[in-house]
Amino acid sequence: MKVRLLRSNALEELRRSVTANVEKYRGGAFDELLVDGSYSFECDLVIDDALAGNLKDPVGSELFEVENCRVVYLAMSAVSPYEARDERLWAFLSHTVFLEHARRRWPMPLDRESAVAHIHKHFFARDKRQAERDNVASRLWWLSYLCSRVESVELDLALRVFLFRADVRANLVERPTTAQSEELFGAILRKLIDSYEGSKILFDRAVFRRLMKEINSIGGARLLDCLNSSDADELLSDIISSRLRVTAI
Secondary structure, three states: OEEEEEOHHHHHHHHHOOOOOHHHHHHOOOOHHHHOOOOEEEEEEEOOOOHHHHOOOOEOOEOOHHHHHHHHHHHOOOOOOOHHHOHHHHHHHHHOOOHHHHHHHOOOOOOHHHHHHHHHHHOOOOOHHHHHHOOOOHHHHHHHHHHHOOOOOOHHHHHHHHOOOHHHHHHHHOOHHHHHOHHHHHHHHHHHHHHHOOOOHHHOHHHHHHHHHHHHHHHOOOOHHHOOHHHHHHHHHHHHHHHOOOOOO
């Protein structure tokens, strides 16, 4: 199906109306966004019609994050990183295609004030942080996109490792130096895979934060974006062995 984007004034009206619409978010629908041209407009982006039906809802503590990341990324393969920065896209999908899944994946707090904050966090994507971490739809696309850039690693494995520890993921996503440098990101992911299949020491919060700190300290003296894949791998190995004093990851 062709994707619709929210009109800018409709997006801001939705944002202003969150408090008044709390119960609608709990159990209603936003069908007007689909049928009324004053709220949204059709664009050239096409997504798989089966997207919503292929998403897996949580079962107990199992969130099926890897599976849902893959579903969203494949269904929205035509979306570019530039287009994926457009809040009008993700706010529309969150209020329509992803609405039922959002309710099950991110249960609404009973307290009204908490519910309002919850809606603003998961149904909109005002900035880079919100798009990549919080929005019910865009976060799945962005996590997959970041992993898909590492061509030497199969996407499912990359996602499984990337999603293994929330703190590790947040440290990578929130640091522009590592997230934007494809070769450096790839080198870190490959080391994490080795650790995931080994001692898992790199997933220790203190160890990984120190690793990121050491990378940033080198980034001040070297242009990390200029590293090729082999240089990035060598740099990471040197930091882990000589600075972190870790011999078996």
